[in-house]
Amino acid sequence: MIKQHALFIYNPFSGDMPDKDDIIASICDHLGNYELWKTTGEKDGEKIKKLVKDGDYDLILVGGGDGTIKMVAEALEGKKIKLLPIPFGSANGLATCLGLKTWEDSLESLDKGSTIDMDLMDVNGQVSLHLSDFGLNAGMIKKFEDGDERGMVAYFKNSLSSLRDIKPYPFKIILRGKEENVEAKMLIVANGSKYGTGATINPGSKMDDGIFEIIALNPNGLQEWLELTYGVMREDLSGLDFVRRWSADRVSIENSAEAPFHVDGEIVEVKNKVSFQLRDHKIKMYWHPENHGL
Numbered sequence: 461m462i463k464q465h466a467l468f469i470y471n472p473f474s475g476d477m478p479d480k481d482d483i484i485a486s487i488c489d490h491l492g493n494y495e496l497w498k499t500t501g502e503k504d505g506e507k508i509k510k511l512v513k514d515g516d517y518d519l520i521l522v523g524g525g526d527g528t529i530k531m532v533a534e535a536l537e538g539k540k541i542k543l544l545p546i547p548f549g550s551a552n553g554l555a556t557c558l559g560l561k562t563w564e565d566s567l568e569s570l571d572k573g574s575t576i577d578m579d580l581m582d583v584n585g586q587v588s589l590h591l592s593d594f595g596l597n598a599g600m601i602k603k604f605e606d607g608d609e610r611g612m613v614a615y616f617k618n619s620l621s622s623l624r625d626i627k628p629y630p631f632k633i634i635l636r637g638k639e640e641n642v643e644a645k646m647l648i649v650a651n652g653s654k655y656g657t658g659a660t661i662n663p664g665s666k667m668d669d670g671i672f673e674i675i676a677l678n679p680n681g682l683q684e685w686l687e688l689t690y691g692v693m694r695e696d697l698s699g700l701d702f703v704r705r706w707s708a709d710r711v712s713i714e715n716s717a718e719a720p721f722h723v724d725g726e727i728v729e730v731k732n733k734v735s736f737q738l739r740d741h742k743i744k745m746y747w748h749p750e751n752h753g754l
């Protein structure tokens with residue numbers, strides 16, 4: 461039984477778990493002193509800020525996907541409250557990076573008390589929890605393979621049938637006062653190591669080291685696409701000359717060709733220039749080190 465004063469926030473609409481109510485009851489059995497609150501879909505960010513301000517919580521459990529966790533993370537700025545993600549979403553990008561693949565992993569992590577002071581990325585003033593990307597998105601490839609066209613922009617429908625034909629986008633990367641012009645089919649800015657699908661695009665990254673990574677991928681032809689796929693599977697992209705990687709705590713990226721842009725797996729309106737930096741506030745986040753999440 462956990463003694464900390466806990467607030468358990470969950471999103472009744474995230475993901476599609478059939479037995480969510482039973483799982484919530486099992487999690488509540490684990491907590492001693494807690495309040496349960498479900499999101500409403502209306503001004504939840506403001507409501508959560510008020511709950512956090514008025515309550516005297518040591519711990520917030522969040523049952524939802526990245527969208528729900530993001531709202532809570534924003535409400536915790538300047539506070540020392542610990543956050544435990546419970547992967548109730550459909551993709552669960554952040555939870556995957558933290559090694560929290562199931563709600564049981566989350567409870568194990570809570571019992572063990574394993575936390576990190578996680579860096580929080582700021583993308584043009586919005587929070588990004590684990591990664592943003594320009595261009596071809598791994599989640600979209602997966603949806604395409606699954607025959608699910610939800611969320612795909614029109615041009616993907618025409619071009620994805622042949623991955624090899626996709627043209628690179630030009631990007632200008634402004635890093636430590638220097639400009640670098642790069643051509644890439646995918647450009648990823650990541651604090652986390654993987655997509656919610658489990659694909660490791662930023663092997664070896666740490667979420668609490670005060671830096672994030674910028675990764676440009678420009679594979680050409682079937683051979684290089686296969687090499688990339690193999691590298692992602694064995695979590696090692698070293699030695700691939702169509703992969704470039706930089707580390708930074710701030711960067712600006714000019715996206716003059718308006719490559720599609722996603723933050724934590726959600727499509728975001730394309731901006732010609734996007735600024736990334738780490739926020740001053742870190743979040744005390746539970747994780748599961750044995751699952752090699754970071």
Ligand SMILES: Nc1ncnc2c1ncn2[C@@H]1O[C@H](COP(=O)(O)OP(=O)(O)OP(=O)(O)O)[C@@H](O)[C@H]1O
Binds near residue numbers: 499526656725
């Ligand atoms: N009670 C509610 N009714 C309708 N929509 C809700 C409600 N509560 C939250 N939402 C909506 O849920 C969305 C956030 O979902 P979230 O990202 O957590 O889950 P998901 O999309 O299933 O997961 P993932 O990001 O892992 O794919 C927001 O758009 C929010 O407005």
